Amino acid sequence: MTFLKALTYVVLGLVSLHIAYAVAHYVVNNASFEPVYAENFEGSDFSKNSRVTMEVCCDHSMELTAPEGETGTAVKFRLQSDDSLIKNSKRSEYRLPAGHFGEEVWYRLRTYLPESWEDTEAAITVFQWHGVPDKLLFEGNRPPPTRLLFKDGDWYIPLGWDTRLLSNPWFELFGERRGTILWSAPAPRGAWEDWVFRITWATDDTGRMTVWRNGEKIADHDGPNTYRDLSAPYLKLGVYVPSWKTQPPDDVAVREMYFDDVWEVYPNKADTLPDDVKALIEAYRAKEASSG
Template identity: 45%
Template sequence: MRWLAPVAAGAAVLIAGHVAYSFAYYISNLEFGSKEFADGFEGGDLSAWQAGETEFCCDHSATVISNGAREGKRALKVSLAPEDPRVAGSKRAEVRLKAVGLGEERWYAFSLFVPEGWHPIPEAATVAQWHAVDDKLLGEAGRAPPLRLVIKDDQLSIASHWDSRRISGFPFLRAAPEGGAILWSAPLKRGVWTDWVFRIHWSYGDDGVVEIWKDGASIARQGGPNAYNDWLGPFFKLGIYVPHWNKPGAISPIERHEIIIDRVRQSTQPLLPDNHDMSANVRSVDD
C-alpha cells in the first residue's frame, strides 16, 4: 500500500491548486472602487480600461481613431482576423469591465458603428456581451453569456440565457441553460452609428429585469430570470468575439471583422438620452 501516500499527496496538490486558481479567478473579477465608468477614448488610449481588462492579441486589434467618432474627436476601432492568435482561450478582441453583484441594477450604454465593408458570414460574431463568472471551485465552465448582442449573416439580435441551478455547466458536459430567449432581432444596418442603452437588474429569480433602448426607442423588455446562480454577477464586454474561428481546421471567407465603438458607460444611474421613447416598438418577453 506504499502507493497510497504519493497518490494522496498528488491529489492534495491538485485540490490545493484548483482551490487557489478558483480563488484567484474570483478575486480578479471583483469590482473595486467606483461603480461608475465612462470612456469616449478622447485621451487617445485605453488607460480608462485599467478598471477592467483589455483582451487584444496584436497592434491591429485596437486602434484609437481620430476621425468618424460618434461624439468628440476620437473612437475605438476593433479588428479581429481568423488567423489572429487566441486570447483568453479563443478568437477575440474585446475590452471588459469587472463583474457586478447579483441583485444589483446597472445601466450600460455604448455607441456602435458597423462599417459598410462588414462581410456577412453564418457564424455568430458577438459585439457586446455580459459574461458570467463561472464558479470554478464547483467545476463550472463554458456557459453561454447571460446576455449578448450578436451579428450573424445579415441579422443583428440580442439573446438571453439564465439558470437557477447551483451548478449549471461542466467542461465537456455542457447542459443547455435552464432558460433562454431572443429578446430582439432586426436586419443589420451598416455605415451608421447606433446608440444602445441597457437597464438590467441581475437575478436568476423572478425579480430580474432587462430593458433595452436603441437610438432612444425602447425595443425590448424581459421580466424574470436573466442570470446564472453564481457567487458573482456578469461582467460587461465590448469588441468582437468569433468562437467558430477557434475550432480546429476552421476556415473563413473573410480577412477580418472591424467595428468602431464610442461613448461607453456603466452606471448605477439612468443613462437614457433626453429624447428617449419609453414604449415604442417594445417587444416584451416575460417568463
C-alpha cells in the same frame, strides 16, 4: 511512508491547488465596487484604466480613431482570421470587472458598422455580458447570459439563464436552464447606433432587463437573466468570432468596427453622476414614466 498516507497527501495537495485556482479566478474577475464607469475615448488612453483588461493579440487589434467622415475619437477593433488565439479563441476585445447582483445598473454602448461590413453566416459577437463560472464547483465556460451578435445581416440579442447551483448538463436538480431571443432586426451600415441596457442581475423573479436602441424600447424582460454564480456577469466589447478558431473563413477574413460612449453606471449607488450620464438616465426614466 505508507501508500495510504502518500495518497492522502496527493489528494490534499490537489484539493488545495483547486481551491487556490478557484479563489484566484474569483479575485481576477472582481474589483472594488465603482458606481460609475463612463468612457468616451476623448483625450485618454482608456486601456491604462485599472478596470480595463485588454484581450488583443496585435498592434492592429485596437486603435483610437473615428470612422471615415466622422469627427471625434472612438475605439476601432480589428480582427483578422489569422490572428493568434487569445483566451483560446479568435477575439479582439476589452472587458470590465464582474458586475453586482440585485443592483440596478445602466449600460450604454454606441456601435458603428462600416459601409464595407459584409454579411456572412459566421456569428459575430460585438458585445456581451460574460458569466463568471464558479471554478470551485468545477464549472466551465458557458454561453454569455446576454449579448449583441451579428449574423446573416441581422442583429440578435439572445438571453439565457440558469437557476441551478451547478451549471453542468448532468446536474438537473434544484433549478432549470432556459433561454430566448429578446429581439432581432436588420443591422445598418455606415451609421452610429445607440444601445442602452437597464439591468438588475438576478436568478429569480427580481431580475430585470430593459433594452433601448436609438431611443426606442426593443425588449423588456422580468425574471431570471443570468447564471447562479458568486459573481454577476462582466461586460466585454469588440469583435469576437469563435468559429474562426476551427473554421477559417473562405470569404471575409477581416472584421473592423467602432465603439464609443461605453458606460456601466449604478445610479442608486453613486454620490454624483457626470452631467451627460445623469441627463441620459433621467430622460429614459421619464420615458418609462410617461408610457405608464
